Amino acid sequence: MSTLEEEKLILKGLAANDKQAIETIYRGNFAMVQSFILNNSGSQDDARDIFQEAMIVLFEKSRLDSFELSSQLKTYIYSVCRRLWLKRLNQMQRYSGSLDNVEETVQVEEDLETHEKRNADFTLMETAMSKIGEPCKSLLDAYYIQKKHMQEIAADFGYTNADNAKTQKYKCLMRLKKLFFAQYKNGQ
Template sequence: MSNLEEEKLILKGLAENDKQAIETIYRSNYAMIQAFILNNSGSQDDARDIFQEAMIVLYEKARTESFELSSQIKTYIYSVCRRLWLKRLSQMQRFSGHLEHIEESVPVEEDIESHEKKNADFILMETAMSKIGEPCKSLLDAYYIQKKHMQEIAADFGYTNADNAKTQKYKCLMRLKKLFFAQYKNGQ
């Protein structure tokens, strides 16, 4: 199923008040909106409010038969949230300067492109991690995710000392980089 078909199904689900469609939109977009609001003088509560307002706008649009989404859902939500937030900032008089110059400080397309690129890179890294195998996967997880010390890793994995564990971690990291960049090259 293509991305466009998938997005149309999600919109149809939203129009029919389908819980799974609503959750999909929320999971795929809320973090981006929260980051935008927090980086532009807002709070967690502001992010929730603005996102909820944008969901209502999208829901009402999706229910009209004439509505045809000409962009990705995430682009539409980002655009609506951005407008709502700028309007709120203007009303609260927190924003110093003129709204005409807002494009200079909040470049929408660059933010979305950057966000999409990071997501693609994370997916590539997940795939590389799944291919790296054991014990490398567990060792890198212990060091980078669980933040364990080398002495603890050496004991857990049966290495004679922390230096041997560090050497193995380095070899695993080089293997992971090789897998990641091989995928990255093939994807370009």
């Protein structure tokens, strides 16, 4: 049975209020939604609330004869949850963007695989950063995260001038790149 056929059966089960279908949707999608909300100013309770709201939307849609799922189920759920969460953030005034163009930015057809790939790359980068050691880790953090100038970094790390700090940053970056791509090759 293909994924599309399985998802249609799950939606039919959801429309019939089948407990197993609901559990399947929850098990397959809640962690993704929870991760998104926790990474965007939310809490565990927020994640549960938003996921529950999305399940209600999906339940209501699945009962309509006219509803045709045009993407993977997890893509649809992610998009609905993202839209609901952005609306909630806007209501709490924690999201500064306009919701006028959310329709354009949160498409149901959004490619979730790209999102998952990017998250996997970030995880590989975090691992590489943890292996790089000091002073490279602190130096790269000072430059890229804390946005410090080279003169300030030179003073903080005891380099004679900004050019020496810049050279050391370059060496650290090359070491990080080497660690990252070694892990990337092994993961493929």
